[in-house]
Amino acid sequence: AQSVTQPDIHITVSEGASLELRCNYSYGATPYLFWYVQSPGQGLQLLLKYFSGDTLVQGIKGFEAEFKRSQSSFNLRKPSVHWSDAAEYFCAVGVSYGGSQGNLIFGKGTKLSVKP
Amino acid sequence: GAGVSQSPSNKVTEKGKDVELRCDPISGHTALYWYRQSLGQGLEFLIYFQGNSAPDKSGLPSDRFSAERTGGSVSTLTIQRTQQEDSAVYLCASSLVAAGASTDTQYFGPGTRLTVL
Numbered sequence: 001a002q003s004v005t006q007p008d009i010h011i012t013v014s015e016g017a018s019l020e021l022r023c024n025y026s027y028g029a030t031p032y033l034f035w036y037v038q039s040p041g042q043g044l045q046l047l048l049k050y051f052s053g054d055t056l057v058q059g060i061k062g063f064e065a066e067f068k069r070s071q072s073s074f075n076l077r078k079p080s081v082h083w084s085d086a087a088e089y090f091c092a093v094g095v096s097y098g099g100s101q102g103n104l105i106f107g108k109g110t111k112l113s114v115k116p
Numbered sequence: 117g118a119g120v121s122q123s124p125s126n127k128v129t130e131k132g133k134d135v136e137l138r139c140d141p142i143s144g145h146t147a148l149y150w151y152r153q154s155l156g157q158g159l160e161f162l163i164y165f166q167g168n169s170a171p172d173k174s175g176l177p178s179d180r181f182s183a184e185r186t187g188g189s190v191s192t193l194t195i196q197r198t199q200q201e202d203s204a205v206y207l208c209a210s211s212l213v214a215a216g217a218s219t220d221t222q223y224f225g226p227g228t229r230l231t232v233l
Contacts, residue, residue, distance in 0.1 A: 036224075043120075043207065044224040090159065102172065103149055104222060106159035 002027045004091050006107035013081050014115045021076040021110050023091030032094035033074040034104065035065055039087045047089075050074065061085070086114045118142070120225035122208050128231045129198055137193045137228045141210030148191050149211075149222060150183055154204035162206075165191065166213065198232045205229050 003026045013019055025031055032051050036044040048059025055067040065076045074091060088111045092104040121140045129135050141148050150162040161175040165185045176182070180198075185191040195202055209222040 034221075043226040044209075046221055046223070049221060092159075102166075103161040103164050103175065104151075104159075105161065106151075108158045 002093055002095060002105050004093050004105055004107035006089075006091055006110050008110045009108070010111045010113070012113040012115060015083050016080050019076075019078045019081045019085070019112070021089050021091075021112070023074045023076065023107060024072050025074065025091075025093045026072065027093050031074075033065075033067060034092040034094065035059065035063070035074075035076050036090045036092060036106075037061075037087050038090065038109075044090065047076070081112075081114055083114045083116065086112055088112070120208055120210050120223055122206075122225040122228050124228060125226065126229045126231075128233065130233050131200060132197055134194065134196045135198055135230065137195075137206050137230070139191045139193070139208030139210075139225060141189065141191070141208070142212070142223055143189075145210035145212045145223075146188065147211045147213045147220070147222075148185055149209040150191070150193050151207045151209065152204045153207055153227070157204075159207070162193070195230075198230075200232045203230055203232045 005024045007022050034049045035047040037047050038044050047063050048057045048065055050057045050067045057065050063078050065074055067074050088109045090109045091107045094104055095102040123138045146167045148165045151159050152162055153159045163183045164172040180196045183193045205227040207227045208225045211220040211222045213220050
């Protein structure tokens with residue numbers, strides 16, 4: 001069965017420090033992979049996505065993620081964290097229905113706190 | 117253009133009552149999804165509509181849950197005889213699935229927070 005694992009429930013980093021959020025997936029075919037961010041009381045906003053091609057994907061707000069098929073991973077990175085990045089981050093894999101995308105399967109999320 | 121909208125933003129109900137949650141997708145989006153976000157279970161898929169095809173109901177947790185999509189646009193999620201474990205944030209998303217495209221981005225609404233007393 002398809003699944004997504006985010007091993008870190010809560011991470012705290014200092015402002016200006018680098019960030020890496022881990023995501024591992026289990027999926028039988030070529031995965032469609034996503035990172036979403038959710039600020040308190042807000043909906044989900046797409047940060048970036050991987051469908052095919054270049055395995056290093058650039059997103060909004062200075063985030064990037066690298067797809068590593070051999071490790072079944074899609075880790076999210078940012079070189080320098082800002083206080084406004086404090087939020088919850090969700091990794092997701094898109095289920096494929098006959099070549100078209102169906103629903104998303106989400107990880108449990110990683111809550112990011114930023115120290116001044 | 118307008119994003120996905122959901123109403124109401126908050127709903128408090130008593131155990132055993134029925135509730136209806138509404139989702140207005142982005143205009144022109146053919147695919148519509150419902151998800152549930154709760155503390156214990158994280159984000160769970162509920163149901164998926166794609167054009168005129170039969171919906172994928174595989175994520176609905178019980179037969180108390182149902183959803184419809186009228187005219188290929190607005191969708192209503194109905195929960196009958198609500199239970200306390202139904203308390204959660206219900207999120208709706210839509211995507212534009214163009215002909216021949218295999219993938220697309222889902223855009224999420226702000227959600228409806230349901231509290232069952």
